[in-house]
Amino acid sequence: MELPVTTRVNFTSVDNSISGHYNDMQPTSLMGKLRDHYYNKGKPKTAHAKHFARCLFLFEAFTQLYTTLTHLIPYCYSEYDPWTQYYLKVLVFYMFAMAMANWLCVTLYDTSVPRTRDRPYLFASGSTDSPPEHFIPRLEKNQNGHVSSEYDSDEKDRMPWKYCEICRLWAPPRAHHCDFCKVCILKRDHHCFFVGNCIGFRNQRYFVVLSLYMVVIGLWGGYLTAAYIAGNYWAEATCWDFLLPVTITKLLLGYMDLLYALVIFQSYCLWFFGSVAVFYFLSQMSIIAQGLTLYELAKNIPIKNNSRVSQNMRSVFGDFWALNFLFPAQILFKQREDGTRWECVKLLHNNNNVKQSL
Structure with a gap:
């Protein structure tokens, strides 16, 4: 039996052709020029923005915890007994711990497509460089990443694998593929600039929980800070003092106390x-219930998820979501899927435009 000859792909020539193609492309519209500047020339700036956003989050989290425990709760709930204030402080610390834990998981979890030597796809006979245009591999269970060579015509509405x-x-x-993370993301939802990471299959559950706690912390904390300012600093302040540049200037010149400026x-x-988190939490819960992603909605990819709402919730959060x-x-309830097989997600139209959008 003669084995098929596999041709070797020259990735160097592919890289050179891709880079030459991108160099020849000159954006003509204003949006195209802005996109080219942001994606290509602004890559070092995006790294700095990611570190700045993370440092700002850490600074705000720890300073807010300090001011809430030592100043805001004792002042705003001074009419309550000490035990009530104590339980409120415990609640504040609990929300801080949950927000920080989920923020760390969103930031540190690797959401990229893992590289493996197992073949999760199968080249069709006749072409060894890429599968045919309408080839969709049929994945069988318990095959350790391998697939059957049989092509099932009934499954032509399945979403295909694609080469990056x-x-x-x-x-x-x-x-x-994410142009900011520079990797392919499993079940990519969107790139979040506030956490400096892509939201995908492995960290979406943490992002949604973080959004909920940011809603509570942002709105409740905003109310406490407003009440504290109104009762302690409003009488001696002017409207200009609440403009952030003026606040920082007066702090540096010694005309404002550090606590009030903070x-x-x-x-x-x-x-x-808090306001941004309201939008993120509501939108994430809505698209998760539909079994879709923000990327698929933004790109208008015509797919349909036939799973029930409870199944879509368990797909992201695990059992007892x-x-x-x-x-x-x-820790107890893991996700059932692996991020590569989506049996209930079907293509509504199997044409070239859909293939390109995928």
Whole structure:
């Protein structure tokens, strides 16, 4: 039996052709020039922005914890008995711990497509460089990453694997390349600049829980800071003192106390992050219930998820998904999927435009 000859792909020539193609492409519109500047020339700036956002989050988290425990709760709840204030402080520390734990998981979890020597795809006979245009491999269970050579015509509406020329690997369905992270992300939802990481299959559950706690912390903390400023600094302040540049200038010149300047700065961060977190939490819960991703909605990819709402929730959060919002339930309840097989996700139209959008 004669074995098929496998041709070797010259990745150096592929890289040179890709880079030459991108160099020849000159954006003509204003949006194209801005996109070219942001994606290509602004890559070092995006790294600095990621570190700045993370440092700002850590600074705001720890300083807010300090001011809330030592100043805001004793002042705003001074009419309550000491035990009530004590339990409120315990609640504040609990929310701080949950927010920090989920923030670390969102930041540190690797959401990229893993590289493996197992073949999760199968080249069709006749072409060894790439699969045919409408070839969709049929994945069988318990095959250790291998697939059957049989092509099932009934499964032609399945989402296909695709080859990423930049990462030089085959990406599973619903995985997409991120120009900021420079890798392909499993079940890519979006790139979050506030955490400096992509939200995908492995860290979406932590991002949603973090968004909920940011809603509570932002709105409740914003109310406490506003009440503290109104009762302690409002009488002696002017409207210009609450403009952040003026606040920082007066602090550096010694005309404003450090505590008041810190509380004013925190009020900006709390109201901003709290308002943004409301949008993120509601939108994430909505698209998770539909079994879709923000990327698929933004790109208008015509797919349909036939799973029930409860199945879509378990796909992201694991079993007993509501417990994730009370304690780190991911320790006990793991995700059932592996991020590569989506049996219930079907293509509505099997054409070339859909293939390109995928």
